[in-house]
Amino acid sequence: MNGPLVGQVINLLAALMLLIAFAMLAQRRLLRLIHLFALQGAVLTLNTLVVAATLAQSHLYFSVVLNLVLKVIVLPMILIRLVDRLDLRADAESVGNLPLIMLVAVVLVILSFNVALPISELAGTITRGTLGIAMASVLIAFLMMITRRKAVAQVIGFLAMENGLFFAATSATYGMPMVVELGIALDVLVGTFIFGIFFFQIRETFDSLDTRNLESLKDRE
Amino acid sequence: MLLQLIQGLLAAALAPLVLGWLNQCRAWLQNRTAPSLLQPYRVLRKLLRKEVVLAVNASWLFRLAPYIVFACMVLAGSIVPLIATDLPFALAADVIALVGLFALARVFMALAAMDVGTAFGSLGSRREMLIAALAEPALLMVFFTPALISQSTALTTIVDQFSNGALQLYPSMAFAAIAFVMVLLAENARIPVDNPSTHLELTMVHEAMILEYSGRHLALMDWAHALKLTVYMAIGIALFLPWGVAHPHEWLGLPLALVALAAKLALFGAGLALLETLAAKMRIFKVPEFLGMAFMLAVLGMLVHFLVEA
Amino acid sequence: MPLLDLILAVVVYWIALGAIGAALPLERAIHARVFFPISALGGLLLTTVGLAGLGNWPQAAVLGLGLPDLPFHVRVDPLSSFFLLLLGAAGTAVSVFSAEYFQRGGGGDIRLICLQYHVFLAAMTMVLVADDAYLFMVAWETMALASYFLVITDHRVAEIRRAGFIYLLVAHLGAIAILLAFGLLQIGQWEYTFEAMRNAVLSPGWAAAVFLLALVGFGAKAGFLPLHVWLPEAHPAAPSPVSALMSGVMLKTAIYGFLRVSFDLLQAQAWWWGVVALAVGLATAFYGAVFAAVQNDMKRLLAYSSIENIGIVLAGAGLALVFHAYGMNLLAALALAATLLHCLNHALFKTLLFLATGAVMHATQQRSLGKLGGLIRRMPWVAALALIGTLAIAGLPPLNGFVSEWLLFQSFLLSPGLPNSYLNMFIPIGTALLALVVALSGYVMVKFFGTVFLGLPREESLHEAHDVGLAGRIAMGWLALWCVLIGLAPVLVLRALDPVFQQLVGAGLRDSLAQSNWTFLTAVAPEHASYNPVVFLLVIVAVILLGAMALRRWFPSGRRRAATWDCGFGKLDARMQDTAEGYGQPIKQIFQAFLRLERHHPSPFDLHPRYHSRIEDPVWEALYAPVARAVRRLSGIVGVVQHGRIAIYLVYSFVTLLLLLALIL
């Protein structure tokens, strides 16, 4: 595919990433949240594939496979099995006043564009335009973690943030060196396992995954 | 050195006489028949012959104190320029050292009073120390003014400077003189502050301290008290009426100095007696105001010296 | 052997002694009888080194220890050797006394006390020879730390723990102020040796800042007015030999530090520094005297009296600063002579009195004045030596207390020579306040000696009080001897101290003292004022002997013991004497404005009416309580930050990120 079309496809995929991020922010039902997360992983992998294919970045193929396996198949499957074991299928949580959060998210997008503007001029990659979007998705994932009360939702926010970061890496510098990428993938995988262990620990001690009862340690009389 | 010895003995001998004269003046002013001038000597002789009765738990301090107090007063007597100014002992102490000497005597008297362990002894010593504590700042300010004028704190220099200098009226010295008299009354337990002849537990200060003494110890204490009064009057005279003291190496000036001294002491004694008959004894906690006023007068004298004379 | 090596040898000797003492598990009696007398030898050596050091040239050296680019610098000059002399004299006496004091109990684990005691002595010596900011700070706070551990030897009592804490806290805050002062003195080249600080040229503003910081920093350790609150708590809490060492010597290291900074490093540039020091000094002296008069605990009384004497020392130093700033160096030397001599005198008689209280507490296990009395018969030696100490501290002529006060009065009386007319008028009023303080100290000491040693014993247990042992007599005798000697031959002492005056103010008293023979102490010139202690003593003794002989020969009369006069109403007992509180009542009455008095009057219907009154230190309410409340409120506000909700923590991280990004772009 010739140059401008590739740029348009990549920008399209980036826009899709941002849309999914907004959707996850607003999603109340847990199960649908996991599906959205898997979708975001898929879009990310697709984007990396396009970049690898069109710009002859051979080492990216390896990370495409890695992402596909990790972020589209393994992690969502682990999360869904966890949700089944913790029988949270029907769990839903009321997100705070949604319009305000959305407004903050929009402001975040604007802010990240302005911050990313000077950087993107410097980046040599043609995908530099999407750096702003990558940063926005990271900050929105951060916002999602702040607004959610359920432990699982916070973990999904954390993983979404990882997705955002990975997307930033591909758009800024065509991905990180292989050793580092492997390390990050390993960390994310182990992290998710440990989150799983935590879910069971929290259930044992608090028999509910609501972080509201995780507020006893404080210094205020 | 001989002259020095004479002055010491003279002061000791003269003291009871001055006290006798003072009592005589007071008697006349209160139109009572006055006791004879030599009555204090007879009292001393009587006491010296009597047997000493010591309290059961009196320690060596109690027995030693009278001697120390008497010795201090004799030393003070020999330092103050009664008849001549170039005496060897005069250099041994300046005005501050004199105040220190009186303080030494007073501390020993207070300690001896507390040694016996009765209420009167500690009551007397507590009040004596209080009065002394409040009197010392005033006394120091009184000495400060003449020291400023004559650039020295040694009594002999002050006397020389005032007596042979031109006759000059110093208003600051007037303030200092009044303050000095008030301090004298306080220090020597005269009427406005303490009644020397009373034995009323509540009011007595000096008497309370020597209540337990008897025989020769009491004699020494009374003699020292009289000597202290004489020395104070002598200091007053040296500071404020210095004329007539024999100048150095002037042998023939001595008899004249003696006569001048006697006259001045008589005058001072009469004045004191007048003051005592006029004033009534004040409450012990009024004494701080009395001495505060003395202090104010002395400070005023010094300020006047700075403003007017310097 | 140059002096410096001797001094460092003594320091190492003491530390080694402490370490061995702590290591060997000997039982108490042997421990005390062996280690403390040996350390007294170190004290003696230090005294001789101090004396020798006064004479010759300053020696400096650099030790291997310390930071790589700021190794320890040590230096002995006349000023530090004078204070070494002071430390040696008092230290020897205290060590000898502790040999006996710690033998029979005295609280706490003897091995720890031995370690901390010797580290304390070594630290004080290092403070006096330190020549750079780092070694000074290390020695300064090690001294504070060692004395803290000594203060809380028997830490089972809550008040002692509280006293120890306040003491170390104020000492630490003082050290922070001193560190700031040194920081300002190096004006930007990271040069922290005293040598560099001496020739550092500071603008008047910074120099004033350094002076005020030094005043606050050393004041916290010496006990100047607003920062003195720890002293009456900490000194009584420590075992008596330690409180003797703290009161006698440690306060003087603070004065040494103050003199070193204001005279040596800053060369006393502005006259108003002196006035500030004078004012604070007089206020401290007055405050100490008044509070001492109303105490009824033996050691608290002595602690407040230490505050009073430190106030007098500071007043003298202030006056010397004023004279030096106006270039009247001879008068500055006179004022400095009064200051240093009073430091030495106070070290001697205060140590003597604290050792006496130690002996009394050991014999009677009583500390409150209300439960003592009549000990002069059971403990004649202690009473006699304490009498010498009492007379000296009250400033009575033949002894050393009077000499330093006489010099101080002379320098005050010479102040009208100052060109500044305000000072000419205000300083004499300061003199009057000083006279009041001296007289009050007489009052306090009569109360102390009277209630403890004289009168009837107020408790039955006092009857089997035993006198102090040989070691105690030697220690107290050594101090009393020094008091008498300095009292009788002040001129010799001042001639020895002349190099110190030359070093600090550039003028000495040598020529003004040389005009008359050694017995006459003269201020500026003989005709101006002179005082001859030898004549005083000789005449008094002569008159006593002659009087006694004359009376025995001419009026021989017997002596009989009989009951004391009881106004005829029956048996006199100990309860009828004045209590310590009663003795302090007039002062409480007159100076009520300065005291925070809480009086509890029994009501007429009480079954067993009890009257008690408590005197508190108003400074505590005025300065310390508000600070503590402010910090508590502040930490309350800050506490809100950590309130448990994870979402809020994430918001903190988020907001910080955004703020920094905004800052960057």
Next chain:
Amino acid sequence: MTELLIILCLPLAGAALLGLRGERSWAGEANAAISLVTFLGTLALAARVVGQGPLVLLTQLFFVDAFNVFLVTLTAFVGFTTSLFSRVYMRVEQERGRLTGKRLRLYHGMYQMFMFTMFVALLTNNVGILWVAMEAATLATVLLVSLYRTPASVEAAWKYFILCGVGIAQALFGTILLYLAAERVLGAGGSALLWTHLFEVKDQLEPTVLGIAFVFLLVGYGTKVGLVPLHNWLPDAHAEGPTPISAVLSGLLLNVALYAVVRNKVLVDAALGTHLPGYLMMGFGLLSVLVAALFLFRQKDVKRMFAYSSIEHMGIATFAFGMGGPVAAFGGLLHMTAHSLTKSAIFFAVGHAAQKTGTQNMDEIRGLVHVSPAVGWGLMVGGIAILGMPPFGVFASEFVILTTAMRDHPWAAPILLLGLGIAFASVFTRLQAMVFGETTAKRLPHPPAMLPVFVHLVLVLILGLYIPPYLAAWYRQAAAMIG
């Protein structure tokens, strides 16, 4: 080269072995033995680096210079002494029934894994691997914080995980931007993230990108260092986790995080030219000192109090490195060493004290000196040292830092001293109440392992009075490189 292998592979092997056999009685001894051998390895490596200067090993994957070799040795030493302490501590915990065999296995396995991640983070030359190692360190310790399964420890572990995870994520973004800037100068491929290359080329890097990168890196690694606005996880994690873990967290993890921040600051400083990174770090440092000091005032739990004291000391070290200049850097390095030695010693003593009195609430710990003089005096002397009282090393470093601050930024010195003053007042009241006074605590059956505590305190005392010449040369070499 062989030392590097020992240092890296041994802990990994240890982690595997102890992971499987952790509950056995000899597990504690094995853990200590492995740590000892690793420590000897680090000593050999240090001797080699001091002798021959910086080394680049394993095809540029690992880089050892004066700065990180001193931290590696310190980490290994404190790791070894903590393992000695944890041997006794864990046996007592087991007897009190608070730990099952399975959890002991997890504990010992994760302990060695944590040491491995520390060494990798310190020794790696690749900034990306540095990030991965930090993330792995968080993963290793998070399960240990919730070892006791009490509600509070689970909550602490959860917060620790989420906050550090988010923080580290931002550090990753910072690393990506750094990589972006480096790639423009060093060309694509793996070498752009190697610290040695970055160091040579650090002044040609793009300023604006590095500025933003440093912000992300500072906030990311700052969360791990525990600088104030980002510190919230630290007190909970230290108070609720087992004491050896608190000692290791306080003593080592904070140092390594600060090491990462300083590594990046060196690059960004040269690139930006302005003193901005320094001012940012100084700002964070001062804020940490003041706020932590105020927090100290109202603490009830002893480990929580000393956690806040760690925040305060890390604030001082960050402030020192922020000031820049060889002398300040020297002070910062000395402070990191003295702090980690003293703080770990204090946590050992606190661990024993808590076991003796059965509680961590300071109001119920009384009269330790009577119960067991070793623990009592260890805690008191440790407390005195950490509060910066002179004869000890912490005062030496604070003296250097304060005096340099007075020279370069006089306005900062009073704030620092105010913080130190308040901290002294608040900590000392509780310390004195705990160590002295009447007591009801019973004596423990077997003697506490107080040897590590006194070894640490003697080292800190030596640092306070006399810094050995080769150590001083070592610090100066590292400081010159940082300053």
